Amino acid sequence: MLIELVEDDCEIIEKNKYNVFTALRQSDVKSVMVYFDGCADAGQMTEWEVELSQGEYISDPELLPKVSVERLAHCWHQKKRVTTTALLAVALEDLCYDLLDESYSGWGNNDGSYGALMFDVEQGNVTLEYNRRTVHTTTMEV
Template identity: 35%
Template sequence: MTEDTETVPNACPPLSEWRTLDALRAKLEAELFNLNKGVLLDALASAGVTHVVVTFDGYGDSGQIENVEVRSGDDAIPMPEGAIEIAQAVWGQSEPERSMVAIAAAVESLTYHVLERTHCGWENSDGAYGDITFDVAAHAITLDYNERYTATENYTHQF
């Protein structure tokens, strides 16, 4: 009979360590969101874009971007072709991961980040739909969010 002396490493860190790592990641994500937002809006401004309106829809455990409208004043224009550097938080790392992405990909990334940050699960069950507007002049992103739900009212009468 042999004795197995191999030890199994602790796969789950203590909860307090996890909470600390999660708080650090959340702080870094907030900082990076503002940084990425600024870089994106500056790139859009340089390309003459005044607004980008992203329409989203989700339900039944699936959600997606339905439409992206790019405007210069009252005129619809194509999405600018350029690329920008965005940064993303990586679990357990103090430094972000940086990458060059197309402006269209950065719009998509920030769109999903806004949804996850404010309404995690927007694509589940009855889901939600709405618009996210990138207002270049105001240097702001506005979420217009509509949540779907099923309501039931029950009445029992005995006579």
């Protein structure tokens, strides 16, 4: 059952990614850079850089076009998928969290991590820059 859920998660993320890229193309977005930072068992998207096809930039995701995006999710207590809709900004942010959790579960734990998700709309791909923070402690007799 666990393997089925993991495969199902990957399929859901791919479908959600496809839907977000479709909405970004329809909204004349060229690229999106979303920065994240997490530590102390919390994490958030901290900064946005959205490049429009006309060469303009916006830094507030709320200024993205108010396009509805279909999203798939698990309804865990009923063990089935559900379909919802969200505005593009919300669907994009949710996708960022999903991609981070899929690639680096626990990215906001302990000392955490930071980085960026780069969406190349024309190519239809996402590149993750991931930087993990660690603490190194050495104890020795001198």
